[in-house]
Amino acid sequence: MKALAGALCAATLLSACATTEQEVTVPLVEVPPDYATDLPPSGIDRDWWLGYGDPVLDALVRQGLAANLDIDAAADRLGAAAALLRAERSDLAPSVDGTAEAGLSVTTDSALTATAGLFGLFNPDINGRLAAEVRAAAADYAEAEYFLADQRRIVAAVIANQYIEYRRTGAQLELLEQSTDLQEQTLRIVTLRFEAGLAANLDVRRAAADLAQTRARRGLIAIARNEAENALAVLLAEPPGDFAVPDAGEAEIPDYGFGPPAGVPADLLRRRTDILAAEARLAQAAAEIGIERADLRPSLTIPGTLGIGDGTLGGLFRDFLIGVGAALDLPLFDGGRRRAEVAAAEFETQARLAEYNAVFLDALGEVENALVAIEAYQQRSDALADAIEESETALSQSNALYREGLASLFDVLDAQRQLIASRQSLIDSDAALAASHAAFHAAIGSD
Template sequence: MNLRLPFPALLLGSGALLLSACATVGPEPVAPILETPPEFVSSGSEAQENKTTDTRPWWLDIEDETLTKLISTSLEQNFDIGIAVSNLVQARAGVNAFRSDLSPQFDGFVDSQLQGILAETGDGDAEGSFSAGGVFSYDVDIAGRNRRSLEAAKARFEASAFNLSDIRRLTAAAIANQYIELRRAGARLVLLDSSLDIQSRTVEIVQARFDAGLTPALDVDRAAADLARTQAQRGLLNSSRETAGFALSVLIGEFPGSLDLGIPEDDIIPDFNRERHVGVPADLLRRRPDVRTAEKTLIAEIADIGVQEADLYPSLTLPGSIQIGDTTAGSTIAALTANIGAMIDIPLFDAGRRQAEVQIERAQAEAALFAYRRSLLGAVSDVESALVQIAALNERRVELNKAVDSSQSAYEQLDALYSEGLASFIDVLDAQRTLISSREALVENDANLALTKVSLYTALGDETSDLTES
């Protein structure tokens, strides 16, 4: 139950005392300072001083014109980005709407009437009236409800801006990931053709030896089976390449199949021409837009506590009106009237509803705080995981290169010995399979390394995430 007390214009002096006592209730909407480790655990062994701190977009370090064009197009045409832009416009309008609540509201009106009575003879009397004026009201905002609402709206606008930045970050990463997958499949197809050449030549040699009675039919069957197993991979690899191309089309806002990304023979797995300095975990508080979004969401929820607490206090509204008119037909006399008053709304009894709403908002703010902390932990974990994986993949790449060289040499020697009848066919097949497996593992490792570097630079965020406060 609320008690509303009207005040005549003569009592506005007491309203002035209320104006001077205006305050903003609730906690100040400020996010706490989160503690971070002094450095990334996984970067301690790396020579960070030799890495660039370039603030250009990370994908330019790959120096792939096709990839750069795809990412640029997606940042302009991607539908998720378009939705985020619309949400940002909506949030900006919300700020303007709440800002208007701090100003007086004024509406005008015009009223015109005509009345007449016609006599039986056809003569009649008519009279009219005309009035115009306006009504206004002003919420004094004693407890600061409107001010807290505006602060919450500003924070949500900033959260929408950072969310837009985050979607752009993730979209660029999605493009790079699908592009690498496409090139991985193409590189595997090229490797498949090379493996089929080796195996086809082996089948020809075995068949020739069988025809000469120098080897059993079992060797021919084994060689043919290996060739068929390798050939069976082509369909899946073609499917993977096409699927990645379809995904790229959708990410740039086009129908699947609209992109011409060349042929598998031209596919090279992208790689970064340089590495960047990873900085320290504290940098993520300003570089990661998802962390900034969580921060601004927390600030908005804290401001909403003040909005709900303000309902526990009286509110003061100053209504008024001004009118000119009441003029009868044929008269030149107009009347001017004005009225102003004050209305205090005092909350008395609501069975604890307002207090419950304050508790709800405090719980929501606490949840937003946990989400803010979780976003930072997740960001740090993303970077740490990527650094560990990159180190492991780099070490593995060195060993795989050695394995490919050794497997190539072993296969060539055994192939030559088998042709002379000095080695068993089983040894040749084993060497052949080892060579093909080593080559495939190297291609897979290169693709995984490229994907992990994309994950790292995506996890580090972007300097552009440090947006100007609204």
């Protein structure tokens, strides 16, 4: 027993001294002190989609975050990672297994035989391998946790984008009705003038062709609207075809009423969940170096047994046999395999570091692109609003001149086309502006 106590003390000391923890310093890539644009801050960060002021969108996002299947899968993987982390931590504690055996000895003196016992094993982790495995499992758990949060970030943004597309197509359908009415009025006027001998049949054909072109757009808009609605159904774990977007009233593009939150690039991006997940993968790779380096050091296991009985059924609880030992494994020669595995783990860590920096740069690019898009589409929408006002005036004047015979139908149709095109472009620009706000919040990792 004294020898056993000495072995345990030595193992404890060796375990305390041994460390395989690999420190990895993440050199942040250079980031600009400010973003490329100067937009007013909003203060809105969590539940950023509330900035649209659209209760239908709010309900869809909340339903999606609760029911989305990708989020469910990520949550289950987080549960699996938590279980594996508990399993790795359990290896630091002693394990005990029980055994029992019974049989019939067929001899001249046949008798029942029975034995029972306990088998225990303790690994004091003198080479630090178990601790490194725990760190690797903890990093896997952290990555799974960040991945779950990242799925929520992505799902919220995609739902917002598909809803914006659904509203965009609704606005396009309303505009199509207005444009059709406008062109039908023009066709009636041209037809009356033709019947009165004041216009050529060519003018009637031109007006009819423009009307047919406008009507032909309905099918394409309907396809896009149906695709957006079906995409929303999938995101909300609803069967496409049976799902219908709740009535949103007038088909207007959601207008984001706030600017982006204040902050500098590095501060905003350090909380983005895919960056944090990449950092966790880097930590896991560093832990793998520790696991491989542990194999270069001696390892110690301490087995113990407790046998009960002398082999006979009557003596099952009469005799006891206790045995404790120690097994020391000394790595001597393996042809360089262990050191090669350490080198492979070190190269993998460097690869993970490069991937981390790549993820960071990609995220920075997404933020910059979204900010530039917000500013550009806002300016475009303002300009298109002016263009619509001017086109409406031009169309009104050309119609009046045409009735007086002072302008050709070509002038009327050209002004009409410009007005319709400007209205269509404004709808697309407003939708792109709304989507750019969603892209910005997704890029900075808003909750």
